[in-house]
Amino acid sequence: MDNIYIEYTFEVTPKEPATEILIAELGSVGFESFVENDNGVVAYIQQQDWNENLLDDIYIINSEEFYISYNYKEIAQENWNKEWEKNFTPIRVDDKVSIRAPFHDNPGLPYDIVIEPKMSFGTGHHETTHMMVQHLLALDVEGRKVLDMGCGTGILAIFAEMKGAKPIDAIDIDNWCYLNSIENVERNNCEHISVYEGDASLLVNKKYDVIIANINRNILLSDIKTYVSCLNEKGVLLLSGFYEQDIPIIDEEARIYDLTIDTVIKRNNWVAVKYLK
Template sequence: MSNTIYLGYYFKVKPLHPAVEILIAELGYAGFESFVENEDGVTAYIQKSEWNKGVLDDIHILNSDEFEITYTFEDIEQTNWNAEWEKNFNPIIVDDLCSVRAPFHDKPDTKYDIIIEPKMSFGTGHHETTYMMIQHILKNNFTNKSVLDMGCGTGVLAILAEIKGAKPIEAIDYDNWCYLNSLENVERNKSKHITVLEGDASLLINKSYDIIIANINRNILLQDMKTYASCLNENGMLFLSGFYYEDIPIIRAECEKHLLKFEEKLERNNWVSLKFLN
């Protein structure tokens, strides 16, 4: 049986900007979940279970007269991702405080340093949503706080939460690759207070946390908001991302329905991240 569960789309874009940003936004709405920008355009990855023949039908920029965009696509074997990763990944630094890098990168001079090897997992820090969630963690007090990282991807946010003093921490993802990759990255960073679980919000019954981090997508957030609110301790903090500026009203309305109070918004290339208080 094949272990191929992703498709890789290779888009060549002329001119690159702002076309690449628009393309990534539209692909995100269509179900693509990981993006790697390069000098020719962008590579986008989608799970085969989310793919259909019309997956690009609503990508309006592909029919724009302003840009020239061509693409090819292929099945991505699990064993191929390391080569793609090493070829395309550059270390990132967030607010001059936190670096996210691969094992083969030199250690930068930052206060916090995280080493990850994401394979097919989402959450390298390059995507706007992960970047903003890192910013939230850097700005807020995590010392001795119990934390949930929901939709943990590579585990990078849980790892940073522990570095900032949080404990205990649970990192949950429904995707098996993300689960296994988070386990690897937790060990790689010598984290001692993170428990990685494979599953969804059904694992949260009778649990409670001081801080919940949920970087998923709009529909899942809306579906599970009631559960998040019920798990959040008094005076707890909820950090959300994985959606666009236009989604703020519906996300905020759902949070306020469960008595969560809006506190702060971060925005990056039309992606947003929101902070709520219980």
């Protein structure tokens, strides 16, 4: 049976910067996917994560600086993908990486990633995915063993293989993400990616040169210890899924395990941090 999602359609006036702030706040309460349009944004959350008071603490909705109205409805995964196709626009990262659907033309950039998310997080539209792609662009992963934890669509694992990484493990606790990652791995003709359904308990006795974890603050805080135990000496840990103001609490936990910050990328209050072991 398909999971049920709740689709919220927000009309935002003025659109900027309110839309970016709204997306950031919605992400913090469990919304998984976002599609911007001319009027604002459409956002999706699993029904199991939804409650009628979900938006009560979303500051920007109650701000007098902007006018934000919304409505919502239930939508099955199979129908969501049709909605996504109508709204999804191709993404470019630093004019080097294109992220697009199969029905978009190839823009001819050095790296071309083709995905259909089907409700899985990671289209490149969200700041965290965009920044993780930027980190990987700057990182030499040729021949290095990589883990994409909380892989969503599989986009970061796919990009890592395009940059020469192998072998690569991609893990997500959500069955839909697991199945979707398998589809996208095949769609991009990847040969060195193994996709698994589960959580950090799958990492026992595993070792990696690079670990990518784009999840959320609380899971990261819980699992940093496990990630470090799986990192080879001089390994790289890329973390995202949290806000700039969360860096101190993430860094406090990371320092316990002798991780040091190397690079921080910021985008609309979201951050992606590169740690070195």
